Amino acid sequence: MAGSTYGNIFKITTWGESHGKALGVVVDGCPAGLSLSEEDIQVYLNRRKPGASRFATARSEDDKVEILSGIFEGKTTGTPISMMVKNKDHHSADYSKIASYYRPGHADYTFDEKYGFRDYRGGGRSSGRETIGRVAGGAIAAKILKEFGITLNTYVASIGPISISQNRFDLDEIDKNELNMPDKVAAQEAAAYLETLIKEKNSAGGTVECIVQGLPTGLGDPVFDKLDANLAKAIFSIGAVKGLEIGDGFAAAHTTGLHNNDAFITDAQGHITKKTNHSGGILGGISDGAQLVLRAAFKPTPSIAAPQQTVNKDGEEITIEIVGRHDPLIAARGVVVVEAMTALTLVDALFANASARIDTLKKIYK
Amino acid sequence: MAGSTYGNIFKITTWGESHGKALGVVVDGCPAGLSLSEEDIQVYLNRRKPGASRFATARSEDDKVEILSGIFEGKTTGTPISMMVKNKDHHSADYSKIASYYRPGHADYTFDEKYGFRDYRGGGRSSGRETIGRVAGGAIAAKILKEFGITLNTYVASIGPISISQNRFDLDEIDKNELNMPDKVAAQEAAAYLETLIKEKNSAGGTVECIVQGLPTGLGDPVFDKLDANLAKAIFSIGAVKGLEIGDGFAAAHTTGLHNNDAFITDAQGHITKKTNHSGGILGGISDGAQLVLRAAFKPTPSIAAPQQTVNKDGEEITIEIVGRHDPLIAARGVVVVEAMTALTLVDALFANASARIDTLKKIYK
Amino acid sequence: MAGSTYGNIFKITTWGESHGKALGVVVDGCPAGLSLSEEDIQVYLNRRKPGASRFATARSEDDKVEILSGIFEGKTTGTPISMMVKNKDHHSADYSKIASYYRPGHADYTFDEKYGFRDYRGGGRSSGRETIGRVAGGAIAAKILKEFGITLNTYVASIGPISISQNRFDLDEIDKNELNMPDKVAAQEAAAYLETLIKEKNSAGGTVECIVQGLPTGLGDPVFDKLDANLAKAIFSIGAVKGLEIGDGFAAAHTTGLHNNDAFITDAQGHITKKTNHSGGILGGISDGAQLVLRAAFKPTPSIAAPQQTVNKDGEEITIEIVGRHDPLIAARGVVVVEAMTALTLVDALFANASARIDTLKKIYK
Amino acid sequence: MAGSTYGNIFKITTWGESHGKALGVVVDGCPAGLSLSEEDIQVYLNRRKPGASRFATARSEDDKVEILSGIFEGKTTGTPISMMVKNKDHHSADYSKIASYYRPGHADYTFDEKYGFRDYRGGGRSSGRETIGRVAGGAIAAKILKEFGITLNTYVASIGPISISQNRFDLDEIDKNELNMPDKVAAQEAAAYLETLIKEKNSAGGTVECIVQGLPTGLGDPVFDKLDANLAKAIFSIGAVKGLEIGDGFAAAHTTGLHNNDAFITDAQGHITKKTNHSGGILGGISDGAQLVLRAAFKPTPSIAAPQQTVNKDGEEITIEIVGRHDPLIAARGVVVVEAMTALTLVDALFANASARIDTLKKIYK
Numbered sequence A, B, C, D: 001m002a003g004s005t006y007g008n009i010f011k012i013t014t015w016g017e018s019h020g021k022a023l024g025v026v027v028d029g030c031p032a033g034l035s036l037s038e039e040d041i042q043v044y045l046n047r048r049k050p051g052a053s054r055f056a057t058a059r060s061e062d063d064k065v066e067i068l069s070g071i072f073e074g075k076t077t078g079t080p081i082s083m084m085v086k087n088k089d090h091h092s093a094d095y096s097k098i099a100s101y102y103r104p105g106h107a108d109y110t111f112d113e114k115y116g117f118r119d120y121r122g123g124g125r126s127s128g129r130e131t132i133g134r135v136a137g138g139a140i141a142a143k144i145l146k147e148f149g150i151t152l153n154t155y156v157a158s159i160g161p162i163s164i165s166q167n168r169f170d171l172d173e174i175d176k177n178e179l180n181m182p183d184k185v186a187a188q189e190a191a192a193y194l195e196t197l198i199k200e201k202n203s204a205g206g207t208v209e210c211i212v213q214g215l216p217t218g219l220g221d222p223v224f225d226k227l228d229a230n231l232a233k234a235i236f237s238i239g240a241v242k243g244l245e246i247g248d249g250f251a252a253a254h255t256t257g258l259h260n261n262d263a264f265i266t267d268a269q270g271h272i273t274k275k276t277n278h279s280g281g282i283l284g285g286i287s288d289g290a291q292l293v294l295r296a297a298f299k300p301t302p303s304i305a306a307p308q309q310t311v312n313k314d315g316e317e318i319t320i321e322i323v324g325r326h327d328p329l330i331a332a333r334g335v336v337v338v339e340a341m342t343a344l345t346l347v348d349a350l351f352a353n354a355s356a357r358i359d360t361l362k363k364i365y366k
Helices: A038-046 A096-100 A108-115 A121-126 A128-147 A184-199 A227-236 A331-355 A358-364 B038-046 B096-100 B108-115 B121-126 B128-147 B184-199 B227-236 B331-355 B358-364 C038-046 C096-100 C108-115 C121-126 C128-147 C184-199 C227-236 C331-355 C358-364 D038-046 D096-100 D108-115 D121-126 D128-147 D184-199 D227-236 D331-355 D358-364
Strands: A011-016 A022-028 A065-067 A081-086 A151-159 A206-213 A241-246 A264-266 A272-274 A292-298 A308-311 A317-320 B011-016 B022-028 B065-067 B081-086 B151-159 B206-213 B241-246 B264-266 B272-274 B292-298 B308-311 B317-320 C011-016 C022-028 C065-067 C081-086 C151-159 C206-213 C241-246 C264-266 C272-274 C292-298 C308-311 C317-320 D011-016 D022-028 D065-067 D081-086 D151-159 D206-213 D241-246 D264-266 D272-274 D292-298 D308-311 D317-320
Touching: A011 A128, A011 D022, A011 D081, A022 A128, A022 D011, A038 A065, A038 A128, A081 A128, A081 D011, A108 A121, A121 A128, A128 A151, A128 A331, A128 C358, A151 A184, A151 A331, A206 A331, A227 A241, A227 A292, A227 A331, A227 B227, A227 B241, A241 B227, A264 B308, A292 A331, A308 B264, A331 A358, A331 C331, A331 C358, A358 C128, A358 C331, A358 C358, B011 B128, B011 C022, B011 C081, B022 B128, B022 C011, B038 B065, B038 B128, B081 B128, B081 C011, B108 B121, B121 B128, B128 B151, B128 B331, B128 D358, B151 B184, B151 B331, B206 B331, B227 B241, B227 B292, B227 B331, B292 B331, B331 B358, B331 D331, B331 D358, B358 D128, B358 D331, B358 D358, C011 C128, C022 C128, C038 C065, C038 C128, C081 C128, C108 C121, C121 C128, C128 C151, C128 C331, C151 C184, C151 C331, C206 C331, C227 C241, C227 C292, C227 C331, C227 D227, C227 D241, C241 D227, C264 D308, C292 C331, C308 D264, C331 C358, D011 D128, D022 D128, D038 D065, D038 D128, D081 D128, D108 D121, D121 D128, D128 D151, D128 D331, D151 D184, D151 D331, D206 D331, D227 D241, D227 D292, D227 D331, D292 D331, D331 D358
Parallel strands: none
Antiparallel strands: A011 A022, A022 A081, A065 A081, A151 A206, A206 A292, A241 A292, A241 B241, A264 A272, A308 A317, B011 B022, B022 B081, B065 B081, B151 B206, B206 B292, B241 B292, B264 B272, B308 B317, C011 C022, C022 C081, C065 C081, C151 C206, C206 C292, C241 C292, C241 D241, C264 C272, C308 C317, D011 D022, D022 D081, D065 D081, D151 D206, D206 D292, D241 D292, D264 D272, D308 D317
């Protein structure tokens, strides 16, 4: 409830609105002894704003993160890490119009229904800027995972009708194109597609994939806290996400057991592994040692410049045109958010698993 | 963590293994004053076992539920409701084989990796029988929702390559065919398809849809406890689920903003509503007053009779044939589980929303 | 909320009323690999009913515990352990009288106010029989603690005006007298005192102490989850507890810093330890390596046979005499409950502490 | 776990160290529509620093609170309220000495044992400054309670051997003397006592009482979330608290049932009430409509100037003298913290109780 805290052992609590004084996060449950600097967070946060990209809004924010607590002599102390990003241009715009009507595809109407009124400036708490806190927290989670040899790669897998091709799949390509696609050709086609949509005052949906290497077996619990269940909550908590697949996802629903079952085999080193990975690295809610694979569907940016039908607060039907520049695509900005939420979930599962066995605990308390 | 409890205010804690003495659930946080009988639960539980269906295993279980606490003079008392179903045939089978190897698509391997050993009889805790507790709890949740005019309909939307047609869509049909599809023709085609698979010792995946009418606006919280985020955790916590869509789901990722945005309109009674429902009844994580629509992808039954490659506990590669009769389809049995988990999530959101506004609380404490 | 679950990682969920069909508990988060039998639980449960004692009610219950799940081949599997005790004589009494009025010192009135009605048979959920679930769960917690060399001793420290003397303190005495006091002389004096009260149709309060040896340093968190804070919740959740002290408790409030501070010293083995233990083994919410000491105040049994003034449900003032035999003392029965709640809290703190440091976690995941 | 979050529905998450950049709190779950300003918080925060008092340290902090989110047009929006107080003099002192040894009565040793090292500047996270966040959160809780006619009074009830007298008890006196005692004479005696202790480089313990008027019946849950259990956790989470009593507390353990039971009566308006209030307003864990009464024992300030024996980090026994001025008494500063923690707990119970009955919920959703 309340709903601004995520995680059970490793927890983040985010706060802040689009046009408030600042946005931030409190990370609680971070173990002591992790080297951590503002630079570690900033690198991650910078991935939220595709900067020079033609396909991202040019809001003049530096988004400089400040660590306010929880670090001493360059290391985490085990106490809460508070991080803040100040809002710069929070007095600039005129929001009298947006205050009076309900934008289609936005949370204006539902906030009013739930709370009786809303902070309408820039979407308030439902703004994409809310993800600043998640991403700052996710930066720490990702750094912890790295300590255990776990690495994440996240990218745009499709934009509108254009999908990456497995034949051209290249992780190195992700940071080289402005759409974060691991396929140069698809990125070019998608860019052209987006240019067309911009002209048409329209926007595109897209999918984001996250793959994780190095995950130990055994993470996740058998029933409600299945690893995939917690990932699902994490990913669906991102605004604009309308679908999620683990491994083959919906394709598994259209195929047969003979095709979908992953055969267990023994590798050259004598370790048990799987011949295929239709399961996406999770069996029965528990990580199976294979690569974790998840795929999120992002709806198109609801803020579009084309005329749209809606109602104002008095219920009168009106036609609106949303001014200002908006990203034609949410998915590209969603990449680092998906990665952050995945990292947060994995750290929590890693810590929870510490008490799965008596003999594991005896390694700690002897 | 631990992971056998679901919910924040209205909570269920399930327990029990496939071949233990019994399975059950403790429901905590049920308000006082609800009329409730074992019959209310039994009706729901009976939907778990498609009885005479050709497509469901004939395990000789009555699955009679017994309420052990929390009811007095036919009404809930506000204290925990404990419910139990005894296992009957838990001594019958010989599990020495299954104990020695890892079935593809099952949690045998991941349980061993996590816990060091496992209760291998019938899948232990990872068996589908674990859902008895969820469904019993869901029956209460559904009854509470009914008190507030909220109703759920859940059905199989596709089996393998065969999907229901919107033209033939008929909710009344769901209980009339053994596959719980709201489309007579699709059900017949799917039945034929399954017959073929059974002969081939193979199995099929499928999708399950749940639609909810009468949901008030305002349920769900803006950030991590979005209504869709909590639904996602609920649905992905069901074994065999590999994908989830809210509203248009992945289709939204392949379309444009102009198409995906739902225009707000005013209906004949002067209420604000939406022209379309691509969002599936949720905007910004909060229910928007439209019909809630979700769709889950179930993988094919992993237990198939055809020969499969795998390894035994010593890592030796072997070929196995899983004996005994197994459902060729998990999705049909998943229908009531999806409905139960949805109902549980909605009740929790309904209760959480009671303190969203000071003026709402003043209706209670004056 | 709801409030029938205790613990964060190692959790118990209790259920059942005094005169329902059964009472029980689900233990979730118990690590795999612990040897556990019904006998382990029964021994602990038997301590709830001082049997032949003159000072305990002779309710004809066997209170035989049955383990329904979570154990396989004599070991915990890591999945929930469900335990149940059936009620035998739940149809015997006539409760029409008790249903109509509010017993002083009982929860009859507050239950009616909260829930609108109540299961009045034997106190329903507010009965002391509710502790069956806690004690069964506590038996497992105590067994886990033993695996880590942590042992608890719990006893009655005072009854009415009679207190144990430190000069005569003898832990071996606890099980030798029917009042569980570690002081033979005090036990005799208290027995005489209780005999007098029984004749007067009156009852006595008492205090219970719990001391814990072998606790590692470092358990507990610095702010809200201080070890003493969680113990306080645990102990105050026991019906009839009205006070709690850690270490010197209220005496610390009446003394000075010079007296109350425990000097750190180095023992013969070169380990840092403390000269005194006014703190009761906790500093800043974290275990300091010294013996943990807590003391709970139990109010006198509210069910007394002497005439008492009260009101009936219509608010009419009446005089009642509570028939039936009741313990003249709650504290003696409270001993094992205090121990159980302490054990549960310590296990949870032990598990939570596993992720306090990166280097601790690296002992697990290398 | 982690432990910087308190509350279930109305939650606070605090962060910050004594000598970090700032300290603060995120309040989540505050209902929308409450008028709230920085002034509301500041008034409460100012009670933390007895200013001109001879008995409080003169740390040169303004402790000006800044609200960073969650308020729009003077009202709470239902989204998290982030509040921050900047530290001013966080670079001033030389902490090389304190870094090298363990102060008796402080958490230096336990932090090092738990986390491997510590932020030793001014006590780091274990400093009394940590309570800034609690008090800021408590200010909001108290304001919410006021909306429902619930008021709190908190005061020092004893200092060392000097206790307030019920004959001279006067709530108006609390703010008139620098020790916040509701008894002018006792305050004068206590002041003289403290003067003597200061000369002796010593310190005093004390007790703090909180009484609550206007609490509705029915708050709190029957088992683990008893109102007193949650209050106990809240109060024991305050550093330096070593004991707690509800109502008569330990005195109840030394008396008889006949004396301790509160007779129910009907008042002039025909309402059921109690003749006495030994229970302190709680029966069976649920508020009974009478005044809530709790009493906390604070140990003496551990930082004393007199020479003390201790060890350094290498385990060598040394004698230290703690320089700098420290309060000779923690209890007086504890007053507002006890009130804040009580208010937070009551708000949480008030909100949780909204779903105790089906008919209550129907007042909201019709």
